[in-house]
Amino acid sequence: MFNLFKDESQNVNSFFLFMQSLVNRNLAAEALRVSETRYRNLLENMDTGVVYLNNAGTIISANQAAEQILGLQSDDMMGRALTETCARIVREDGSVLPHEQHPAMLALRTGKPVENVVMGFLNCVRQDHTWVMTSSMPEFRPGERQPHQVFMTLNDITQRKLAEEELNLASVIVNNTGEGIIVADQDNNIISINPAFTILTGFSRQEVFGRKADFLQSKKNTIKINDELHKSRKNRHSWQGEMWHRRKNSDDFPCWTTINQVKDAQGKTTHYVYVVMDITHLKKAQNRLGFLAYxxxxxxxxxxxxxxxxxxxxxxxxxxxxxxxxxxxxxxxxxxxxxxxxxxxxxxxxxxxxxxxxxxxxxxxxxxxxxxxxxxxxxxxxxxxxxxxxxxxxxxxxxxxxxxxxxxxxxxxxxxxxxxxxxxxxxxxxxxxxxxxxxxxxxxxxxxxxxxxxxxxxxxxxxxxxxxxxxxKQSIDRNELVLYYQPQICLTAGNIVAIESLVHWQHPTMGLIDPARFISIAEESGFILAMGEWMIETACKQMRHWLDEGAPMNKIVVNVSAAQLLRSDFVATVERILRTHGFSPHCLELEISENSFMDNVEPIIKALNGLAEAGVDLTIANFGKGYFSLINLKRIPVKKLKIDSSFISEMLRNSNYEDIVRSMIALGHSLDLKVIAPGIESEAQQKLLAELDCDMGQGHFYYPPALPDANFFAK
CATH class of the missing domain: 3.30.70.270 (Reverse transcriptase/Diguanylate cyclase domain)
Incomplete structure (x- = not known):
């Protein structure tokens, strides 16, 4: 019903004003409808879940993202309390979140925003928890102090949460595993280790950070880490095998080592992960099993x-x-x-x-x-x-x-x-x-x-x-050993220059035994030591007897073995015997066979030098057999070379032997040594040796070996 005024003009104006107000109101309503539609479309297409709750905590609106997150249709949520639609809401630690502590309830009760709270909703479809990051914003009508509704957002962080859990689990595993773990960058520089690595090697993180991972390798390794890394990169696979590593205290230990590559999205290696397992006990067990097998x-x-x-x-x-x-x-x-x-x-x-x-x-x-x-x-x-x-x-x-x-x-x-x-x-x-x-x-x-x-x-x-x-071994105690003597003659003057002692064995049942039959037995059994000392003692005693009788002699010769020379007290024993019989060391000459130098050359040379320093004359016997290095002749202060008798016996029948004898005599003289030829049996041998300028001779042609009562000095 319209109000009409008396003034026609005024009535018309009022009508048009009223109609304009209706139009503006309709336009505003249409604009509001359009705005609400756009807002609704925006909410429905958001990835973030949005839920509106009234001041009683009842859901009055929810978008599609919220439906997916909660696993509920909008019709199932409308008009129901949030805690009714989600039967179980939990905190991050797994404990149940009480209704009154729900962020939306806190926002309604306090009128303050509650932001970035992580909680888990039971997804009714999947029957598992969906983890969300939620914020609740209270909304107020003008002039009111209590919110009339809450605007709640839900961001699904389930995948991130699972990734964090996996990462935390991996961290727990890495930090609590018994194997040492090394993480190195693409250049193989160490950037991280786990506690087990420190326990295993003794190296702390500060001590290894930035160092090349191969510094841990022991010198026992036959393989190199860098070589294996190169193969791993080339073949695009991990490597594993047995290696020797070293601890901080320099001890080596065997380990089973696995090297894995970590690649980026483009397939480029960004890191290396080493897993080192100490297999010392396993190796010991394997060695034990191997030992028991054999x-x-x-x-x-x-x-x-x-x-x-x-x-x-x-x-x-x-x-x-x-x-x-x-x-x-x-x-x-x-x-x-x-x-x-x-x-x-x-x-x-x-x-x-x-x-x-x-x-x-x-x-x-x-x-x-x-x-x-x-x-x-x-x-x-x-x-x-x-x-x-x-x-x-x-x-x-x-x-x-x-x-x-x-x-x-x-x-x-x-x-x-x-x-x-x-x-x-x-x-x-x-x-x-x-x-x-x-x-x-x-x-x-x-x-x-x-x-x-x-x-x-x-x-x-x-x-x-x-x-x-x-x-x-009983021959000395039974007085069965006997020394025979044979003079050595100057080939120029024909006089006796020395008398050599030769041991024989007067066996009670086998008769007189030549030294060739028992010397080797004495050496093998060790009896040569006692027998050798007896020979020196007996020879010196006999020489003292001859000198007391006025015999024209000044030197006694005794053969010694390598075993005697190797005794640490041999030089002292010789000096003691010489003092006992009142002799100068130059009255004794010791002969050692050339074949004694086959073994223990250095200790024997040392012993001979000790004897020479004590003043005892030395002779190398059986020279020419080939056992003795000529260089050693310059290292030993010998006085004589005794040519092996086999060369003397053959030199008249074989010119090659004569040449050898000539060479040995020349060699001896070039070294300022006297040369003696044993085994002379004939005048022809004597004459040839004299022509070859040999110094001395010995043999049956002059005197056969004889007992000490032989009258050597009457001739």
Missing amino acids: HDPLTQLPNRMLLKDRINHSLQNARRESSLVAVLFLDLDRFKIVNDTYGHAVGDGLLKEVARRIKNLVRKEDTVSRYAGDEFIVLMEDFLDAKSPARLARKLIETFNDPVEVKGHRLQITTSVGISLFPRDGDDTDSLIKNADAAMYRAKKEGRNNFQYYNPELTTQAFEKMAMESDL
């Missing part, structure tokens, strides 16, 4: 498998060098009685003691094996002659003369030994073991507690040699 667990000796391998190897060397190999087969006599009487624990203790005694007797290069039960085998190689194994066999038998104490029991045992030799008794491992076993059974048949060669002839020879050795 050794007897009771005695720790090589077992049958390792023994056969070593015999095979020694036979290869022996074939190449034409040398000997011996297999000694030992069996304990009546061992079964010990086991049956005292039990296996005592039997095992006995076997361990047997192994120890055998091991203590053999040389370092010999192999001792527990072959089976109470059977042991000794492998010998690199020995002098076929009789050498017999000497070891006798020692093995003698070592059990002393009782064995095991667990309070005093056991007296014996052993039987069989010996086989390569190549005489077999050409392969099995044959040598079988034949040594057969020889051992023959030893048992001979009464046990003895040894037998597989070849009976060698057994006889070995027993004869051992009997001679036993008798020889």
Whole structure:
């Protein structure tokens, strides 16, 4: 209903004003509708979830992003409290978030924004938690102090949260793993390590930061980290293998190392990750298993498998060098009685003691094996002659003369030994073991507690040699050693210049034995030391007797061995004997054979220089055999060279030998040495030697070796 005024003009104006107001109001409503539509479209297309709650905490609006985040349709949320739509809301630590502490509730209650709160909603569709970063902003009507609604945003951070959890888990694993971890940059410079690495190596982060990762490599390595990195880059894969690393204290340790490349989106290597696992205990276990595979667990000796391998190897060397190999087969006599009487624990203790005694007797290069039960085998190689194994066999038998104490029991045992030799008794491992076993059974048949060669002839020879050795060791006490004497003559004047002493053995049953038959036995048994001292003592005593009788002599000659020279007190012993008999050192001349210089050259040269400094004259005997380096003649203050007698005996029949003798005489004179020729048997030999300007001679042509009562000085 319109109000009409009396003034027609005024009424019309009022009508138009009213109509204009209606139009403006409609335009505003349309604009508001358009704005609301745009706002709604904006909310619906946002990635951020948006939820409106009224002042009672009831959902009045939610966009599609919120529906997806919460796993609910809008119709299921409208008019319901947020806590009803999300049955379970949790904090970051997993605890349930109470309704009153929900950020939206706090914003409604306090009227203040609550921003950037992380919490988890149970997604009803997936039945798992969706993690969100939420902020709640209160909205106020004009003039009101309490908000009439809350505008809540929800940002899905589930993937970031999972990534953080994975990263945290990885960090926990890295920091708590027992393996050392190194992170290096693309240039292999260390940028990070874990605590286990410090425990493993002793290096702190500050000590390794910026250093090349390969500084940890031990010199024991046969592979290089840089080489493996190059291969890894080239082949685009990780590398793993066994390496030796070093600790801060310089100790080396074995480790299993894995090197992985870290690449960027373009496939370029940005980092290297090293995982280092200490395998010391594993290596020890492997070594132990390897040891047990080839050794007897009771005695720790090589077992049958390792023994056969070593015999095979020694036979290869022996074939190449034409040398000997011996297999000694030992069996304990009546061992079964010990086991049956005292039990296996005592039997095992006995076997361990047997192994120890055998091991203590053999040389370092010999192999001792527990072959089976109470059977042991000794492998010998690199020995002098076929009789050498017999000497070891006798020692093995003698070592059990002393009782064995095991667990309070005093056991007296014996052993039987069989010996086989390569190549005489077999050409392969099995044959040598079988034949040594057969020889051992023959030893048992001979009464046990003895040894037998597989070849009976060698057994006889070995027993004869051992009997001679036993008798020889008693020869001094029994006054059976005798010195024979032979003058050395000046070839120009014909007078005696010295008398050489030569030892013989007056054996009670075998008669007079030439030194060639027993000197080697004396050297092998060590008796040469006692015999050598007796020779010097006896020769000096005889010279004193001759001088007291007015004999025209001024020098006695005694032969010495390398074993004597190697004794630290030898020079002092010689000086003591000379003082006892009142002689000047120049009254004694010591001869040492050229072949003594085959071994221990430096210690022998040192001993000879000590004798020369003491004033004793020295002669190199058997010169020309080829063992002696001519350079050493300048290092030893010798006075004479004695040519080997084989050259003298052949020089009249072979001109080559004459040339050799001439050369040796010339060599001696060029070094200002006297030269003596032994073994002169004829006037023709004497005449030729005189023509060659030889200084002295010795032999049957002048005087044969004789006892001291021979009248050398009457001629």
